[in-house]
Amino acid sequence: MTDMKMCQSCAMPMTEDAQFGTNKDGTKNEDYCSYCYADGAFVGGDSTMEEVIETCVKPCLDYGVYPDADTARAAMMVSFPKLKRWAK
Numbered sequence: 001m002t003d004m005k006m007c008q009s010c011a012m013p014m015t016e017d018a019q020f021g022t023n024k025d026g027t028k029n030e031d032y033c034s035y036c037y038a039d040g041a042f043v044g045g046d047s048t049m050e051e052v053i054e055t056c057v058k059p060c061l062d063y064g065v066y067p068d069a070d071t072a073r074a075a076m077m078v079s080f081p082k083l084k085r086w087a088k
Contacts (some may be wrong), residue, residue, distance in 0.1 A: 053073060053076045
């Protein structure tokens with residue numbers, strides 16, 4: 001079984017090529033999803049971790065990942081600092 005890739009900015013599982021972001025040269029970026037990274041740069045530029053979390057709340061609720069927005073925010077505030085983009 002292969003390890004599932006997870007976006008190192010928003011924690012989205014990446015299971016299909018179209019979900020991977022792209023490097024400046026057009027190649028697939030293995031670390032970031034297409035919503036967070038395109039053409040070698042982060043979408044939204046210098047977005048803060050908190051801004052990315054707010055962007056992620058609705059899709060997480062739509063997909064049933066969390067039962068409510070407060071739970072989603074709290075969980076992401078714990079998990080996001082461990083991701084490559086946000087790790088200090």
